[in-house]
Amino acid sequence: MTINWYGIAAIYTFEMNRMWRTIGxxxxxxxxxxxxxxxxxxxxxxxxxxxxGGVSYGAFLVPGLVMLSLLTQSVSNAAFGIxxxxxxxxxxxxxSAPISAIExxxxxxxxxxxxxxxxxxxxxxxxxLFVELRVAHPFWMLFFLILTATTFSLLGFIIGIWAESFxxxxxxxxxxxxxxxxxxxxxxxxxxxxxxxxxxxxxxxxLYLVSGFRWSFYEISDVSPLISVAxxxxxxxxxxxxxxxxxxxxxxxxx
Amino acid sequence: MTTLISxxxxxxxxxxxxxxLKSVDLQIEEGEIIALLGPxxxxxxxxxxxxxxxxxxxxxxxxxxxxxxxxxxxxTRKLIGLVPQELTTDAFETVWATxxxxxxxxxxxxxxxxxxxxxxxLSLWDKKDNKIIQLSGGMKRRVLIxxxxxHEPRILFLDEPTAGVDVELRxxxxxxxxxxxxxxxxxxxTTHYIEEAEEIADRIAVIRAGEIxxxxxxNTLMKTLGKKTLTLELADPIKALPDSVSSFxxxxxxxxxxxxxxxxxNAERKGITRLLTALASDGIRFSDxxxxxxxxxxxxxxxxxxxxxxx
Numbered sequence: 001m002t003i004n005w006y007g008i009a010a011i012y013t014f015e016m017n018r019m020w021r022t023i024g025x026x027x028x029x030x031x032x033x034x035x036x037x038x039x040x041x042x043x044x045x046x047x048x049x050x051x052x053g054g055v056s057y058g059a060f061l062v063p064g065l066v067m068l069s070l071l072t073q074s075v076s077n078a079a080f081g082i083x084x085x086x087x088x089x090x091x092x093x094x095x096s097a098p099i100s101a102i103e104x105x106x107x108x109x110x111x112x113x114x115x116x117x118x119x120x121x122x123x124x125x126x127x128x129l130f131v132e133l134r135v136a137h138p139f140w141m142l143f144f145l146i147l148t149a150t151t152f153s154l155l156g157f158i159i160g161i162w163a164e165s166f167x168x169x170x171x172x173x174x175x176x177x178x179x180x181x182x183x184x185x186x187x188x189x190x191x192x193x194x195x196x197x198x199x200x201x202x203x204x205x206x207l208y209l210v211s212g213f214r215w216s217f218y219e220i221s222d223v224s225p226l227i228s229v230a231x232x233x234x235x236x237x238x239x240x241x242x243x244x245x246x247x248x249x250x251x252x253x254x255x
Numbered sequence: 256m257t258t259l260i261s262x263x264x265x266x267x268x269x270x271x272x273x274x275x276l277k278s279v280d281l282q283i284e285e286g287e288i289i290a291l292l293g294p295x296x297x298x299x300x301x302x303x304x305x306x307x308x309x310x311x312x313x314x315x316x317x318x319x320x321x322x323x324x325x326x327x328x329x330x331t332r333k334l335i336g337l338v339p340q341e342l343t344t345d346a347f348e349t350v351w352a353t354x355x356x357x358x359x360x361x362x363x364x365x366x367x368x369x370x371x372x373x374x375x376x377l378s379l380w381d382k383k384d385n386k387i388i389q390l391s392g393g394m395k396r397r398v399l400i401x402x403x404x405x406h407e408p409r410i411l412f413l414d415e416p417t418a419g420v421d422v423e424l425r426x427x428x429x430x431x432x433x434x435x436x437x438x439x440x441x442x443x444x445t446t447h448y449i450e451e452a453e454e455i456a457d458r459i460a461v462i463r464a465g466e467i468x469x470x471x472x473x474n475t476l477m478k479t480l481g482k483k484t485l486t487l488e489l490a491d492p493i494k495a496l497p498d499s500v501s502s503f504x505x506x507x508x509x510x511x512x513x514x515x516x517x518x519x520x521n522a523e524r525k526g527i528t529r530l531l532t533a534l535a536s537d538g539i540r541f542s543d544x545x546x547x548x549x550x551x552x553x554x555x556x557x558x559x560x561x562x563x564x565x566x
Contacts, residue, residue: 002329004329004362005362006358006359006360006361006362006363006364007359007360007361007362009359010356010357010358010359010360011360013356013359014348014356017352018347021347085345088343088344088345088346089339089341089343090343090344090345092309092337092339092343093337093357093360093402094360095307095308095309096307096308096309096332096335096337097332097357097360097361097362098328098329098330098331098332098333098361098362099360099362100328100329250311
């Protein structure tokens with residue numbers, strides 16, 4: 001089987017260049033907002049909070065904040081990356097090129113995931129300025145980081161294909177992802193909630209990501225890390241299936 | 256000549272039930288320039304889009320260089336460069352970057368010398384570091400052509416290349432087209448400027464309401480369908496034509512001084528001698544005489560409207 005490596009590289013590089021060009025909104029603004037979270041929640045409010053599972057509140061926050069950026073940035077980067085050529089019409093070129101659907105996805109999603117990972121790394125580094133970090137399971141930390149960035153970039157890609165306006169492009173990250181992250185135990189352990197809300201939170205998919213990711217740092221988690229791993233793999237499968245279906249049917253891409 | 260593109264019973268029905276292509280058959284020969292002529296909405300762009308892979312056909316098949324466009328899409332698409340009708344460009348990229356991007360997308364390694372040559376050929380070299388958003392419409396059109404040529408295609412599709420383009424660019428573009436043809440590149444262009452097709456194409460396909468109604472060598476088409484017109488300037492104005500003359504179908508202009516007679520250039524009996532004899536016997540003298548051949552435009556209008564009457 002032949003693979004159009006140059007084609008994948010062209011899309012990937014194109015998307016990465018877009019990031020360097022818009023470095024302000026791609027990197028600076030998420031880093032700034034994360035720093036603000038650290039100052040407000042970690043330093044100001046955190047000093048009044050007791051430790052959670054033997055971890056200071058500031059340190060407890062870090063995995064949640066990284067996930068917050070990872071999820072929102074993966075989705076919006078990938079969504080914008082594919083929506084824009086659809087919007088301007090330049091997608092004609094990709095459709096008429098000797099490149100398969102899977103190669104197109106690798107290019108776009110790979111670039112979006114890379115950006116999120118760079119961002120995640122920067123936020124982790126920023127965090128070390130505020131709190132002392134330790135990583136108990138580096139392999140699993142990278143596992144969650146990479147798989148989450150990839151899967152949510154896939155989700156973003158799907159949203160970008162689906163969206164027919166800039167409004168729709170914003171709506172999912174804003175109205176779905178952000179609330180799920182805030183309510184998914186990014187800033188607290190679900191033990192702190194009344195039992196009813198604990199059960200509701202168990203329906204929130206983001207809980208499993210944050211919990212697993214936090215476990216890889218501090219070995220404390222709201223749900224078993226195995227369930228987290230199973231969950232992220234299942235979610236990846238769902239996204240891959242939808243993307244496969246999109247290209248099989250040409251949904252909103254080809255007529 | 257060998258057939259390079261073979262379109263067989265190609266159909267496209269959109270979800271809303273609109274049939275953009277109705278069983279289209281078309282063979283395109285290697286190295287020729289073929290013009291797809293037709294009114295707006297006839298299906299020209301749909302046909303091109305289907306061959307290039309942008310539109311999924313709902314029936315029939317297409318082969319390019321002997322390969323099926325669906326099963327062997329990598330082989331067929333590498334052969335093709337497409338210049339779309341709309342000026343769709345990445346506004347914030349530089350000219351150089353966007354042309355290089357296309358080359359990569361089509362699976363070729365970087366080749367700065369080739370990109371440089373294309374940009375120079377299209378008078379884009381001094382704009383290579385400009386962002387596309389800073390370019391004029393004509394320059395953007397050149398960029399689209401450069402992109403289409405970046406991967407050294409054997410086939411070039413030009414979809415309405417001269418719509419809204421100034422004279423200079425039009426000349427430049429036809430020079431590029433001629434040069435490409437000398438290199439053996441097959442060129443398919445759509446246009447509704449008939450004089451363009453007349454000037455540059457080897458063959459003409461007329462498409463109307465999703466059907467190809469004529470495919471013919473340009474010269475043959477003009478010969479077989481062409482009518483000639485005989486124009487006589489009368490020495491003295493007359494009020495009306497005598498019956499002996501008007502029975503041939505000759506017409507008198509309002510000034511009473513110009514007589515026109517249209518005849519089939521290929522007919523065995525063209526009726527010219529009889530017309531002139533009739534004029535002489537009625538004592539009508541003429542001071543000048545000329546004949547002219549109908550243009551492709553007249554042929555086209557004839558074709559499209561007569562088919563319209565039939566439908």
